[in-house]
Structure formats: C-alpha cells, structure tokens
Amino acid sequence: MNRQFLLAKRPKGLVESSTLELVERPVPEPGDGQVVVRNLLLSLDPTNRVWMNEADSYLPAVPIGAVMRGIAAGRVVASRAKGLATGDLVTGLLGWCDYAAVDAAQVNLVPVGVPLSAALSVFGHIGLTAYFGLLDVGRAKPGETVLVSGAAGATGSLVGQIAKLQGCRVVGTAGGPAKCAWLREDLGFDAAIDYRAAHLHEAVAAACPDGVDVFFDNVGGDILEVALQHLALRGRVVLCGAISQYNAVSPKGPAGYLHLIAKRGRMEGFIVLDYIPRAAEAISALVPWVQQGKLRYKIDVVDGLENAPEALNRLFDGRHDGKLLVRVAKDEAAC
C-alpha cells in the first residue's frame, strides 16, 4: 500500500493532528515518461509550513486534499522513462508518501557513493541555499563580518562554515548553550549568541564591533531588527527565511528597515530553485570541502512517515539537531 499525507486543512500556527490526513492508496503505476519512486528519506523544511498556507508563495499553495509537497529521496521501483532504471536513487519533490509517480524530468539522479542524507542536505537544496545565498546574493568577501541567524540549523551551519572558508569573521545565533558551543568549538565560528539568554542588541554589538556586512537571515523577527540596526555601510541582508514568523498570525516587519537608507544597504530575497541550473558550480566547491573535513553537517533522522507532521513542528522550537529527515522506509541507501 501507499501511505499518503493529504493536506486536510490550513493550519493556524503549528501543525496539528487535524492538519494532515494519512490515507492509504494503491501503489501507482508509472505513466509514459514517468518513474515510480519508493521514498526512503523525506526532508522536513520550514518552507513546508509556508506551502500549507492559503496564499501562494514562490510555489502555489498545496491544495486542500492534495498530497503534501515535500523534497524526498528514494529508489526507482518502476520506470517508463529513458535514462532511469529500477534501483536508481533519486531526489525531487516526491511528496509526503511512500510511493510517488513523477515525470523523469522532475527528479535528479543521486551520484553513486553519495549518501541519500547528504543528497538531501549538504549536496542538495540545503547546500545550494547556503552557497548561493551567501556568495551570490550576499556577496560575502574576505575580511567581512557575516552574521547568521539559525546558525545551528541545517542551512545556517553551512553558511557559517562557508563564510569562514571565504575568510570572513562569522557570528551565529542559536538556541541554547550546547548549540552555541558546537558553533564555536566544532565549526569554528568566531562568536555564537544564545538568543534565548542574551540581550540581542548588546550581544550583536559586542560580537560585530565593525557592524554587520552580511546578515544571512533564516529567522526574522527580533534578530532581523537588531541586525539592521548594526548594518555596516553597504551591508547586505540575505533573506533566506523567517522561521520565527511562519506560525505567526500577524507577522512582524522590521521597523529598522530605514537603516537601509542611512547605510545604503540592500535586503534581498532568493529561492534556491533559481540556482538549480548553476548547481554544478556549488557542488564542485562543496564536495572537496566535505571530503577534506572543512565542511561538516549533522543529520537528525526521525523514524516513520507517520511521524512527519509532529516532527515538522520541531523545526520551529529547535527540538532537532541538524538537518531534519524522516526515514520513510528502511533501505541500505538510507541507513
């Protein structure tokens, strides 16, 4: 059977038990040019929550009654597409389900030797987000100060490490002393700010005495406000996400946006999908960094598709440690 999570209603705030409905459907057959993929690992990302809203974002809202949209990795179990064979490992927008029938053009082959967890994190959408967000949108340069919010998260931790590899001074915010210690001691951040303990304004002032040249924002809310206040001349705010606002009934905007005038600053949003055509550029940098131990990533695997909705909420209160993945099925490729 094919378990599928359908979006049953649009959540207000966190996902609840009534938000998604788990149904059982027959395993699909591939249409012409399609493959059927057995999902092995499902990626949980803050953007999943955004897709549940009624308003379209950079992708259309998930319709009520449709299979929940999600990035996943799995194994081809049936193919009517050229170039893809049974047994191939692929990633793509496969959805919150056991089996997905998709057009071959919608999936990417995972190279032999790349763990599926890496294909869904450092070598996948997360790695591309960090790489292009920091370097292409943020244009971080050696000697500059880079502030990263959600720095212990999947994207933030890569952003900070890539910034260090570029010769930047790197400051991260994270929730709790353990995550802050990991940033400083294991990942080499110059400073880490526990946003739960610190007075953010003073902590950022102390950690970024010359101001913030690039603020890579995953969080929004208070830290965005403070970062704008400390923006250096011609500073750049890279808008990657705003996890503090995704469950808010009344999202908050940064009054400090006026500092963009005084500092000739720039605030810019981006979507990693736009960088897919340039993926090779990032991968050719990311692979040797990982192989040489210069770029580290953590994964946090939750067992069982049925636990995906509850696990998604962990992204919003920090009860996860690294890239959050759901193991949909046991397979040697997804251990």
Added chain:
Amino acid sequence: MNRQFLLAKRPKGLVESSTLELVERPVPEPGDGQVVVRNLLLSLDPTNRVWMNEADSYLPAVPIGAVMRGIAAGRVVASRAKGLATGDLVTGLLGWCDYAAVDAAQVNLVPVGVPLSAALSVFGHIGLTAYFGLLDVGRAKPGETVLVSGAAGATGSLVGQIAKLQGCRVVGTAGGPAKCAWLREDLGFDAAIDYRAAHLHEAVAAACPDGVDVFFDNVGGDILEVALQHLALRGRVVLCGAISQYNAVSPKGPAGYLHLIAKRGRMEGFIVLDYIPRAAEAISALVPWVQQGKLRYKIDVVDGLENAPEALNRLFDGRHDGKLLVRVAKDEAAC
C-alpha cells in the same frame, strides 16, 4: 546681523516653536580658503527632520545648540578662496541662517543662467535623487511598471516623469484629487491613486495588473506594505525616504518584507550624496529634458527665514505644492 536657527531640543513628532531658537550673531568673516555666503533660498527637505533626531543617520545628528543643517543657495559676499569671487552664486550645506562661512570645497557654483530654485530642485539634490534612485538603484527598464509614492512631491514628480521618459508604465500615489489630476493630466502618469480616498490594496492591484517592477518609496508605512504585496518577480523597492514615519514615535516596519523572498525581490536604500561624483551624468540628461519641456517641476516658496520651522511641517501633511523653499533674502537671483 546674521540670524541663525539653532537646534534647541530634539522634537518628538512635528517641529514645535521650542524646537529651534532664532538668535542673532555677527556676520562671520571668511577664514583662509573660505567664503561667506549670503543665503537667498533655503531648501526644506524631509531629511531635515531626520537630522534633528538624537541618533546619527547618514550624517551625524545636528548637535543641540548648533546651527540647523540645511541645503541652501546664496551669493558669495566675501571670499578668501581661490576660484570663488564676490557675487558668485553657490549651493551647499549652508544651514538655516542668513550668512554662512564655509570652506570653498563645500559649495558648488551655480552655472550662469540656472535659476537658484532649479539649482535647489531639478538640477540639484532633488533631480539627482530622482535620476539615480530610479535608474541606478531601481534599474527601471522600458515596459516595466513603476510605482512612486509621494508622487506629487518634489522628488516623486521627477521620478514619475523620468520613468515615463524611459518607457515605463507609471503609477503615483498622492494626497487629494487635485494632486492626482496634476500627475495624470499634466505630467502624463498612467494612473494616480489618492491615498486618502482609495483602498490602497485594491487601487494598486487595479493600477498595476502585472505587479510592481520598481517601487520608488518616499513615504513608507501602508503604501510600502501594499507595494511589497504586489511586487512583481524580481521587483525592486527603492528606499528614498519614509516621510510617514519620520514623526512617528514607534516607526512601523513592513510585514510584507517576506514577499521579497517569494518574489526574489530587492529592497535597497541610497543617499544622493554618494552620487555627487556622477552628477554630470544626470545633469546632461536633465537639462535637455527641462529645456524641451519634457520634465516639469514646481516650486513652492515661503517668505522669510523666520518661517522655516513651521514650513518644514508642511512637508509632512502635504500643505505644500512642489519643491518647498524658503526665501531668506530678496535678490534678483532668487525671485
């Protein structure tokens, strides 16, 4: 005697009678390399209000007890500087006073034949702001939709006309039917929105059916919020000012900034001072446009330096019509 307005205390909200103190001092003597300028026309700009705040902006806050900072035009009455002679007409940060002693490098000679009112508006900081803000920061291209807030103001009215000259579709917001009619009928705007009468969200949707490619913002607040909601893919928000927020005790930030992510949008601030080295580039475009009647500007002259503080407040409630200037002294050059 030399009347000077000193900043007596920092205003909360609008300027009050106690904000500035009018004192009489001796007419200064020029130091070595200096000129003494008899102010003829004083430019009132929203940024004057920002400079009165305690916090530094792109320029340091005006200290309490100092002569109020302001752009003005006047005639050199004494010179100990090479290249400047008695009788020359100049512009610069001369301040709210009758006479100013300044270094020669701080003033710009007004070319013969250029009215001082034009030197303080279309051919001065206002013209450069409109030209570089729209074309350099906003990168407006033919066929794009440009939305301008404060469109009947000194800067906004030039922005809209320059955008039309670039082949853009141009929509402006202004206060009241008379100003809107002026934008549409005299300046050739494609649409004008009376922000006092219209439901902004619906009015912008109707006037910008393909979304807003460039939003040139002089106002902030509600119109910024709405413009972000209607941003086109890769839209640009040019932050020129936020006149709705300068007197606010708690300035408001745009919750809609998240649309910058979905739309891969950019919000960028700028300061016209940075473009002084490129002034000739703008002037060589602006002069023929004005001469050919393609670019029109209005001035609104208030008589008497003593009226400057009250007149400044008119910028914030729209009780002015065109570039607001104060006639400090009668002179054939400043009629």
